[in-house]
Amino acid sequence: MDKEKGLVLKSTGSFYILRTQNGSTVNCKLRGKFRMQGIKTTNPIAVGDIVLFVRENQQDGLITEILPRKNFIYRKSVNLSKISHIIAANIDSAFLIISMTDPRTPLGFIDRFLVAAESFRIKTILVFNKIDLYDAELKQVQKRLENLYTNIGYTCISTSIVTDEGLDTLKSKIKNKVSLFSGQSGVGKSSIINCIEPDLQLKVSNISDYNSKGKHTTTFAEMFELSFGGFIIDTPGIKEFGLIHYKKEEISHYFPEMLELLPQCKFNNCTHTHEPGCAVKEAWQEGKIADSRYQNYLAIIHGEDIELKEWMLE
Numbered sequence: 001m002d003k004e005k006g007l008v009l010k011s012t013g014s015f016y017i018l019r020t021q022n023g024s025t026v027n028c029k030l031r032g033k034f035r036m037q038g039i040k041t042t043n044p045i046a047v048g049d050i051v052l053f054v055r056e057n058q059q060d061g062l063i064t065e066i067l068p069r070k071n072f073i074y075r076k077s078v079n080l081s082k083i084s085h086i087i088a089a090n091i092d093s094a095f096l097i098i099s100m101t102d103p104r105t106p107l108g109f110i111d112r113f114l115v116a117a118e119s120f121r122i123k124t125i126l127v128f129n130k131i132d133l134y135d136a137e138l139k140q141v142q143k144r145l146e147n148l149y150t151n152i153g154y155t156c157i158s159t160s161i162v163t164d165e166g167l168d169t170l171k172s173k174i175k176n177k178v179s180l181f182s183g184q185s186g187v188g189k190s191s192i193i194n195c196i197e198p199d200l201q202l203k204v205s206n207i208s209d210y211n212s213k214g215k216h217t218t219t220f221a222e223m224f225e226l227s228f229g230g231f232i233i234d235t236p237g238i239k240e241f242g243l244i245h246y247k248k249e250e251i252s253h254y255f256p257e258m259l260e261l262l263p264q265c266k267f268n269n270c271t272h273t274h275e276p277g278c279a280v281k282e283a284w285q286e287g288k289i290a291d292s293r294y295q296n297y298l299a300i301i302h303g304e305d306i307e308l309k310e311w312m313l314e
């Protein structure tokens with residue numbers, strides 16, 4: 001039987017929806033003897049995977065093989081600590097939607113996200129949304145943060161779904177790419193996606209929704225094809241990922257401005273805390289590394305996950 005190539009758009013838990021090379025979709029299960037090598041996961045195949053499949057009929061098929069991944073993101077499976085859950089694969093860039101207000105995204109959230117994305121070798125673009133709501137003071141804070149993150153090497157965009165500002169720029173960056181959209185609930189992720197691609201009509205939450213704590217959604221990530229070319233991966237219900245399995249001395253490798261200085265530290269396994277001859281600490285003392293970045297770095301290596309737990313409660 002002829003094998004065809006497909007892109008996994010959605011996993012329902014029991015079957016996968018694939019986009020075939022001619023743009024149609026087909027529902028597939030895994031072939032019985034399908035095997036995964038490598039990491040232990042709750043799901044062998046995730047959104048963004050490219051697979052080979054054979055058809056059983058026009059609408060259904062069997063996945064026989066997964067092609068090598070360029071990258072993938074995962075998080076620890078909630079109950080089974082050694083097993084991870086792959087969220088998505090083959091991502092070109094991650095877009096972290098943030099807001100200075102209603103709700104305000106904590107810097108700790110941004111830096112943890114960036115560390116996780118770096119560890120998965122995915123570049124992040126920071127999207128400051130709701131700029132129509134920023135007063136003079138918030139605009140200043142935003143400018144300062146934009147400078148901070150631009151200097152480290154991250155692209156920053158500012159957007160508003162009210163004035164449409166920045167949406168064309170955002171569109172040009174996702175065109176013909178596979179883009180992961182992330183952000184705390186309420187920052188406007190669904191609204192932005194709906195503006196970019198009105199046909200999708202993702203559910204936009206009421207302002208009050210994101211304040212209600214305690215819901216635990218296990219929704220799978222989903223991939224949407226864009227009419228102007230490219231794909232968006234939406235991660236509903238996923239507040240955080242990664243930051244597991246890392247050794248203390250590894251974390252600073254995912255802070256680009258620290259990684260750059262590491263060769264100048266006296267010890268190559270420097271954690272930039274107590275060691276003598278530490279170039280990172282020196283740079284921080286001289287104001288060359290932002291205080292917020294260094295403090296968030298310390299919070300991560302010391303496992304101070306208070307903020308992280310709060311997000312998970314959302």
Ligand code: GDP
Binds near residue numbers: 129187191
């Ligand atoms: P999500 O949880 O990140 O998907 O956020 P939603 O898209 O559901 O938006 C949450 C709320 O913020 C909704 O009431 C939106 O109308 C509002 N919102 C989203 N983007 C903007 C924006 O750029 N400006 C303003 N003023 N409100 C926005």
Ligand code: ZN
Binds near residue numbers: 266271277279
């Ligand atoms: Zn050091």
